[in-house]
Amino acid sequence: MPARSPPFRGIRASTTPGALQEVSANLRVKEVKSSDTERFVVGHNPDAADRDAAVRANLVERIEEMIETSDRLSPTKRAELRGVISTKPGLNRFLRVTPGGLLRVDTARITADVKLDGKYLLRTCDPHLPTEDIALGYKQLLEVERGWRDMKQVLDLRPVYHRLEDRIRAPVVPCWLALLLDRVVETQAGAPDQATTWPRPRDQLPRLHVGIFTRPAGLFRQTTPPSAEVRRLHQGLDIALPPRILDLDTEPSTTP
Structure with a gap:
């Protein structure tokens, strides 16, 4: 089973040679050679890339508004503003402090962040598994986790007020069958150009x-x-x- 690696761990996935291979409408993959014992696969989701870009633009706009008049503040007040921004990780990662103590937007950090939009890194030690199967296997893991969430929320499996096995099994099995039906509908009735989830055919x-x-x-x-x-x-x-x-x-x- 492929595992998701910490964010790129020094692998410059955005600049490594080789084009991304399109697996599906929202998945592109590329293998990155790093060692003889491990394989790294870069996954790219264009939809997630658009979301990352929109979130970053919003954060940069907010931080620009916060530091717009900071040059006119006293060093103490500017340090207080710097402390407030440091408590907000999303904003703080795009803030730069000059040697003179002025607050600026870190354009170098923004440029580096753009290269990672919609990308994630997968790691496996299987030497024979095809690149696309590694990425699809990881996405299946996400589907398993989504299945558990759907069982507990969409299908209202919880709470269970029983303690005997047979009585617990009675509400669980129908919920499992309902989830199986949901997944069959999603798989067979999925639109070619977009993912189909159960609420759409249900509506x-x-x-x-x-x-x-x-x-x-x-x-x-x-x-x-x-x-x-x-x-x-x-x-x-x-x-x-x-x-x-x-x-x-x-x-x-x-x-x-």
């Missing part, structure tokens, strides 16, 4: 309704027109859409 599928109508010719049940997303989900799950007219009662209705 889309119930939009297909059945209406009961009464006409002089009789009573009939009719389904609503399916949206493009509902059609895609049914096709991905290999489930036939219900017919437009479900049944028709041709006898005159006495219903007013």
Whole structure:
């Protein structure tokens, strides 16, 4: 099982030669040779890179506002402001103090941070595992952790007010089956250009309704027109859409 390494541990992953290999829409990988006993794989998520850039821009904007008038402060007041910023790790990592004690934005640190947007480092000692399998294996570990969170939060597994094994198993097994159904839907009905999580099909599928109508010719049940997303989900799950007219009662209705 690949393990996530501390942040790059001196490996300059952003400048090592070789292009990133695209594995999926949100995953690119590249192997970095560092030693004979360990293999390092750089993973890159373009969506996470965009989020990292947006967070950094917000932090830099805030710190610029905080130190904008700091040059006019006394050394004591400036030191107090420096102390306040030091308690905020997100802001403090982009702050630089000049030899004269002035507060400045650390542009060199920002430039170095940009190179790491959306990237993470994986480490393994397996000499034969393909690079993409290392990255996908790590992502599967994240899916396992997400499964436990979904069991406890989305499916309301906890709290369990039982102590006997059979009684504990009774609510756990249905929750496990529900989670299995969630994952089957996510895997088979996933959109090609984006990840699909359970809330999306859960919100889309119930939009297909059945209406009961009464006409002089009789009573009939009719389904609503399916949206493009509902059609895609049914096709991905290999489930036939219900017919437009479900049944028709041709006898005159006495219903007013």
